[in-house]
Amino acid sequence: MEFNGYFNVTFRDTMENWQSEFLQLVWQVAGLSLLWYVGSPQSKEEHDRVEEKINFIIKRLAPENATQLLKEWDKKYPKE
Numbered sequence: 483m484e485f486n487g488y489f490n491v492t493f494r495d496t497m498e499n500w501q502s503e504f505l506q507l508v509w510q511v512a513g514l515s516l517l518w519y520v521g522s523p524q525s526k527e528e529h530d531r532v533e534e535k536i537n538f539i540i541k542r543l544a545p546e547n548a549t550q551l552l553k554e555w556d557k558k559y560p561k562e
Contacts, residue, residue, distance in 0.1 A: 541548040 537548075537552060540551060544551065
């Protein structure tokens, strides 16, 4: 009889712990996916920073064509 009570308590505690860990993991994945989809301010800042670096490299590698290339790409791939 004592083993049965011990088993029930242990099983209940284990299931509560697993439930808590599972819900925490689901929240983290869902929250991260939502923030990634919506686009956090930090990710937008990073995007702008990378774009500035690429523009700088283009201007250094092809100074005579850089302005024309950047205008064409801005027209082809407009900023959101």
